[in-house]
Amino acid sequence: MKNYKIIRVVTGEDILCHFVENGGDIYMYDPMVIVLKKHKTGELAIGLEQWLPIELISKNITRLLPTGVLSIFNPSESIIEYYENTLNQIKKMIEVKSNMDKMEQEGEDMERIFDALEESQGVILH
DSSP states (O other): OOOEEEEEETTSOEEEEEEEEETTEEEEEEEEEEEEEEOTTSOEEEEEEESSOTTTOSSSEEEEOGGGEEEEEOOOHHHHHHHHHHHHHHHHHHHHHHHHHHHHHHHHHHHHHHHHHHHHTTOOOO
16 A cells, blocks of 8 residues: 655645655655635635646656655545545546657658658659
8 A cells, every 4th residue: 555645845835645755765756736725605625736747757756855844644535535536537638648649640650651652653663
């Protein structure tokens, strides 16, 4: 079972992540910032947003310096379930985008092949 934690960092953000501590170093896997919004009705809504720019990095992992940590909490089971569902949805969207990019590239490759075939029509090869 993964070790999930909520880490309050010096910026005041609460980060939910798969937490690994190794020799004093803190690693956060798939970190997401917890966003709390209060509706006009007074109800509190909880949301999660990517903390790292996953579109720009190779792995959604970061090392956090211990000086950047104010406190560490154990999340409730319901927030863990919400976190895992959100991560799964994000991973599916990334996979779909990757597949669409591949299909677009394949379409461009086919277009180049067809263009080359059109250009070669009428040319007699011996």
